[in-house]
Amino acid sequence: MSVHVIDNLRQPVVPLGTSGDGVLERARDWVIRIGGTLALRDTTSTAASSRWAEEPTDAQQTNSGLVASPATGTPSAAIAELRRRSGLTWDQLARLFGVARRSVHFWASGKAPNTAHEERLGRLLAVIRYIDRGHARATRAALMTASSDGVIPFDLLALDRFDEVMGRLGAGLGRSAPVRPPLSESARAARKPPPPAERVGALHDTVHREVGQSRLARTIKVDRTP
């Protein structure tokens, strides 16, 4: 199963009716596609949602040469984006899921989370995209700073109170990464380090032939110290 969270940060705001947590003045429409079926939440028109469904995510604008890669919909890509945008540490992310840090490492490495965690990942990513302050440190600070009533948004995320976090923190600046055309193959190859297989087992022995001649060096000592 895969989860695609389509971000429409650049689309017009749609007013939302009363939520369980009170009236929200602003809301984002976000689309969760689970298992190939499009499930819409508070959307506008079908045409608008299909346009949003085609919206590329940041993960596609890479220098890797991949375009519209399936990897953008994978849990590992979602974890990477969540981490990159939120600035949260591995431990903090683990706390949001109620798992050991090791589990998050393995999801980032390609292991499929269970259904519940996968859905939670999608929701968390949607919230983070919405509140994104434009750089990780600021976003993390926003999550970790208690508001005047003493509530810390990060704690609310851990309790699944996503709408409340979005309401408290409001829409962020979002990010607009410049589209970077890929480097040429030779330029990319020039920047690639030798693979580990070529590095390990390198020897430091002497293999050259000396010329075999020497002479005394003529020197004079000059002491310019004051």
Place this chain on the structure above:
Amino acid sequence: MTARNDVDAALAPWRQGDCVVGAQWFVHRFTPEVPLTEVAAEAATAGVDLAEAAVRGFVVVSQTCDLARSCTERPYVEVAPLVEVDRGDLRVIERGRRPRYAFIPGLQNSHLVGDLDRVMTVEKAVVATWTRKAGCTTDPEARDFARALARKRARFAFPDDFTAFANKLQDRLQAKHDKQSDEGEALRALREIRVRADPSWDDDPVDVLFWFLRNEDEPDFKGQGWDQLLEHWLKWVPASGRFRPVHGVVATLDDLTARDYVESDPLDLDHLSARSAS
């Protein structure tokens, strides 16, 4: 034009990696009571502490920007001696498997390489008398040469206990003919392995995170998920001594933040090799 201007003009075309080929003399200091080389032993009999050894030429290791500065401002150039190697060794050096030596593309037909164990300083006016032979003519060649210099001089010194701790990982990397091992093969196919120590390498305990950086065009390895391979790799570096806990993540460069990259060090496989060989 002054003599200094002439020197600056003569140095203008020179780049890091450029060479002078032909009979030259490399000078170094030694202690006559304990001469460590044949050259020193010969010179020691005359009671001096400075000797010159004949070499095949020199390669410039100073940065190009320092060569370009005026000789009044930057009078020195660092050079390493050129030495001759066999054809087989030349290819091995080209692949970076003899870190003592720097491959010089412009001199490969002569089987000459730079011996980075020795560096000599000369004034720019000396270089101005040399006939320049281009060593690196493309950006990738220049990068490879610079990387060879950095590898000889700028490797992070991992603590001894970490070298011992990572020994099994190194063994698996080396075991090319290991029958068991898709895990070993996958490790060798990685782009890079980096290590992060939290809070620092000097602390106790140290939280270790291995970044196993894969290539973007390999979403799995021979049908096996990277997470499964990660599970195997981490078994080769169980927590021990100061290093606990030990974590690992398989990622691409796109997955890493700049901070992740900067706050980690490339796993020093050369150093591990030297340790295990001693």
